[in-house]
Amino acid sequence: MDFSVAMLQIKPKLGRVADNLSLLKEQVEMAIEQKADLAVLPELALTGYFLKDLVPEVALGIESPELAILKELSKRISITVGFVEVTSDYQFYNSAAWFEGGELKHLHRKVYLPTYGLFDEQRYLGRGDRFRAFDTKFGRVGLLVCEDMWHLSAPYLLAMDGATTLVCLSSSPGRGVDHGELGTATAWHNLTTATARFLTCRVIYINRVGYEDGVAFWGGSHVVAPSGEIVTAAPEFEPSLTLARLVEAELRRERIASPLLRDENISITLRELAKIDRERGC
Numbered sequence: 001m002d003f004s005v006a007m008l009q010i011k012p013k014l015g016r017v018a019d020n021l022s023l024l025k026e027q028v029e030m031a032i033e034q035k036a037d038l039a040v041l042p043e044l045a046l047t048g049y050f051l052k053d054l055v056p057e058v059a060l061g062i063e064s065p066e067l068a069i070l071k072e073l074s075k076r077i078s079i080t081v082g083f084v085e086v087t088s089d090y091q092f093y094n095s096a097a098w099f100e101g102g103e104l105k106h107l108h109r110k111v112y113l114p115t116y117g118l119f120d121e122q123r124y125l126g127r128g129d130r131f132r133a134f135d136t137k138f139g140r141v142g143l144l145v146c147e148d149m150w151h152l153s154a155p156y157l158l159a160m161d162g163a164t165t166l167v168c169l170s171s172s173p174g175r176g177v178d179h180g181e182l183g184t185a186t187a188w189h190n191l192t193t194a195t196a197r198f199l200t201c202r203v204i205y206i207n208r209v210g211y212e213d214g215v216a217f218w219g220g221s222h223v224v225a226p227s228g229e230i231v232t233a234a235p236e237f238e239p240s241l242t243l244a245r246l247v248e249a250e251l252r253r254e255r256i257a258s259p260l261l262r263d264e265n266i267s268i269t270l271r272e273l274a275k276i277d278r279e280r281g282c
Helices: 017-034 052-058 064-073 146-150 153-162 184-197 248-255 264-279
Strands: 003-009 036-040 078-086 090-102 103-109 133-137 139-145 165-170 204-209 210-211 215-218 222-224 230-233 241-247
Touching: 003 017, 003 204, 003 222, 017 036, 017 064, 017 241, 064 078, 064 090, 064 103, 064 153, 078 165, 090 133, 090 139, 103 133, 103 139, 139 146, 139 153, 146 153, 146 165, 146 184, 153 165, 153 184, 165 184, 184 204, 184 222, 184 230, 184 264, 230 241
Parallel strands: 003 036, 036 078, 139 165, 165 204
Antiparallel strands: 003 241, 078 090, 090 103, 133 139, 204 222, 210 215, 222 230
8 A cells, every 4th residue: 555654853862761752742743744654763762872871761661651652642643663672571672663553563672783883782782583574554564773774684584574665763873974975874875775676675764863972863764665766865964754655556566577576585595594504503
């Protein structure tokens, strides 16, 4: 089906869950007013990113009152949002939730936690252990959280599980310059467009803005068609609500013209990975 997505490119406050929840509610209400079908929010939108020792203080259980508010809002619009999740046995995860029809439809825990450069997530958070697509009113969807997308196996697994739309929630700092363009922007554009083209799927990339500890988050949220073309983009470094329309006919046309997924032989992939695994002695 055709549907419209509102990319809510926000500037969350570090460690201020109540303030961020108010901002999220305001933004989602604006998306509803603009007749969007889906509202997407960035990685750790409820908490900010460089949390470090604040992680246990801002973590939310999946049945928390804060998330219940978003569940209620999802009766009017589907919502995906990033937050710090705490489990009943006090494990903490960088998680993304999809709410639809007043229910939690899917929960993804970030698998690949970066520990290089500016990043130190593995010190404070646990790793997820799966990539699963799930059914929504817009078709089958796969969720990724930032670094997940840089591991080629992650979007591949979701596409093999039937996802026609990939949604990547991100908190990406802006770094470097590449031929007059922000280096981070060039890298993400190359990644999302290549992923869409080779998996013939839609890609929705949602990134935050604002500053934390002197680090600037660059925004630049965008939607990529199955052809690999960026069809809608939000501004860089500025909060915005940007609407995009996803058209089913574009997906159908691209999959007819480029039947790459039809011809993919997952049995060969599994066999060769098993061989490599044996030879490595893993």
